[in-house]
Amino acid sequence: MTRVVVPVAVLENEAVSFGLMNLLGTMDVTVLGYHVLPEQTPPDQARLQYEERANEALADITEEFREAGGAADYRLVFTGDRAKTVRRVADEVDARAFAITGATGTVDRLLVSLSGDVAADRILEFVIELVGDREIGVTLLRVADDEETTTLADAQARLADAGIDARTVLAEEASPLDALLAAVPDHDAIVMGEQAPSLQSFLLGDVTDRVAAGSVGPVLVVRQPPSEQG
Helix, strand or coil, X not given: CCEEEEEEEHHHCCCCCHHHHHHHHHCEEEEXXXXXXXXXXXXXXXXXXXXXXXHHHHHHHHHHHHHHCXXXXXXXXXXXXXXXXXXXXXXXXXXXXXXXXXXXCCCCEEEEECCCCXXXXXXXXXXXXXXXXXXXXXXXXXXXXXXXXXXXXXXXXXXXXXXXXXXXEEECCCCHHHHXXXXXXXXXXXXXXXXXXXXXXXXXXXXXXXXXXXXXXXXXXXXXXXXXXX
């Protein structure tokens, strides 16, 4: 099955919602327990002090993911850079996506963004496997451009062929981020693509993290194909 990395700030008692665990029941999961170290703090020192407690917490979270349906394992990392660590571990375990945790109950509807420079086919493949045969509705969102009508119609038809109830939203006169945040309140979780770094994301913070901060539900970030990753 497809694998998803779920980063957890394990020493800060970050929780993983019941809804996210159930949503990922069709996936294999690697729980990435991480702790960001202050500058000049040796990782070996932190591991000696915190490893036992962190591993106990990660084992409990991992078992809950297994009970939700898929295979699950965990890794513990002491790091100075969370984002680089998430992407490195995702590479090592060949993960198709990673999660930004958020509070949610039962997931009845997903918001799927096809805006921006994303691998739409890869996102749709992920959504089809994620939903499986469950009654989870999907909203496909795209910001208007020259190809928006064809893209949305084709994506909707593809999901319909897989037995998924999908509707479309074409956002006009809005940025991709603003359109996504405006649609968030009617959905339980978000699926979006990993985008190439930009000046805006560098200055204002990673786009996916900004979306998660503006929503109550989790965000699943589908990674770019390996040939396109920087």
